[in-house]
Amino acid sequence: MTDLTRRKFTVLAGASLAALSTPLFAPRALGQAKPRLVVIGGGPGGGTVARYVAKDSAGAIDVTLIEPLKTYTTCFFSNLYVAGFRDFKSITHNYDKVKKGGVKVVHEMAASIDRDKKQVVLAGGARVPYDRLVIAPGIDIKFDSVPGYSEAAAQVMPHAWKAGAQTQLLLKKLNALKDGDTIVMITPPNPYRCPPGPYERASMFAHVLKKKGHKKSKIVILDPKPAFSKQALFMEGWEKHYPGMIEWQDPKMHGGIKSVDPKTGEIKTDLASYKAALANVIPAQTAGKIARDAGLADQSGFCPIDPENMKSKMDANIFVIGDACIPGDMPKSAFSANSQAKVAAMVVRSELVKSRAFPARYSNTCWSLIETDDAVKIGGTYEPGEGKIKQASTFVSQKGEAADLHKQNYKESVDWYAGIVADIFG
Amino acid sequence: MIVWYRICRFSMVAITVMIATAAPVWDRSGAAGAPDMELGRYLATECMTCHQSGTATSSVPNIFGLTETRVTEVMKAYRDKTRPNPVMQSVASRLTDEEIAALAYYFSKSKKP
């Protein structure tokens, strides 16, 4: 490649993307200097993979991250924000350090993926060619999985399962409650993002109500599942800190969720009807639209991957990581997304610049806060096995553990948060 | 024993992968000799999730710049479950001696990002 063309590319790269409808870079076959990695989605999955490839390839790979948001509010610790343990600023991060780390960040939505041409088409029409593409678009909410619920209804009955304005709305509604009011939570069916998340949220609601001195308020959880993550630990914690306040109902107890009415706040099950002063409806979930539209998802709505390398089973040039993929035994968590990103980054480098490849290894830990200084945890290590990401070891907090151990868990989770956001956003 | 088992298992994985997808062969070249910095760097990515903002006093401490002896000692103690903390015991449970040596080498030679 000549100096002239290289300069031209630099100019193009810096030009307004919206103005371009032709490829941002010439196809590699025509003399592209560096191999190109394009990443869709700047959350725990996408942010991590972009930063690691840029850092470890030391400029040998051209890394572009496509993410419409200028700031990203983490779902993890958003329950702690609702409870007043964190402020909104502390869970909101920008991409300045990602850019400083050598990643080109394009703040635009990816509209589609042209898999034949190996190009991502942006919402404004520009095309971004790739040699390898990593997609980490997270989840989409299946609004119609709860009868009566819709995107519009979420303005009255927030799901707050994507952090940001929804989480702020949830807090506003929580703060407006009076003693004697009822919170109704509808929790999602498997698989969904953050298995213990809804139950940590119920705990944080209870923390707020207790702190405000509510004596009669209730939290009713209508669950489509017969059991949930860390159930025994949550129930022990609820009994200890909030006796009688949280009522969890499995499908046998409520008989099925029949309807929600955003106008009246009425929620009907097969066996009862509730008037919710605050309804937190968390519907079923599916992989982000871009992944489904590109034909990377199967009938489950999520994307099958090769556990050895996080590659899509549908396209060997595309990796799917984070909540959008089918992660085998791993839960859908920020920790998992970050862990999968590191495997993908290692494989991308080995394919594009022939760096060494190592066997894939994954890990996860999820901490959940039940009350001030009382946190429990679950986690494990994972490796490829039996055609999936298979659990290799596991651990979970035990019932009846000493209070100082749970306080230590909380401290650990605070340090984890600081670590992981630095790992994702620099 | 464990080491041999793991090396055998990795080779089997590598062969399967080569046949199935022509993906890169897993490189274990550093495993038998001096500590393997590249392997250490890869394995250390798992540690970065929690440890990169650690200070000497935080519950998830800084581990950059520790001596090889210290990292090796601590990781083996977690692997043997003589040091408490299920998260670290779980992380250490799958590490071979060579992998612990690679990690220890990497952290002793690396500065906090």
Ligand SMILES: Cc1cc2nc3c(=O)[nH]c(=O)nc-3n(C[C@H](O)[C@H](O)[C@H](O)COP(=O)(O)OP(=O)(O)OC[C@H]3O[C@@H](n4cnc5c(N)ncnc54)[C@H](O)[C@@H]3O)c2cc1C
């Ligand atoms: C209440 C709650 C608590 C949680 N607590 C924890 C916890 O304690 N620990 C933990 O590990 N996990 C936790 N999680 C789960 C965690 O938030 C998710 O698993 C994680 O965010 C998944 O990361 P991701 O990168 O796959 O997707 P996301 O974080 O959803 O990021 C996807 C990004 O892609 C972008 N995007 C989507 N489509 C496009 C497109 N077409 N073009 C460009 N960009 C696009 C989005 O704007 C978004 O920024 C929690 C979740 C919730 C809801």
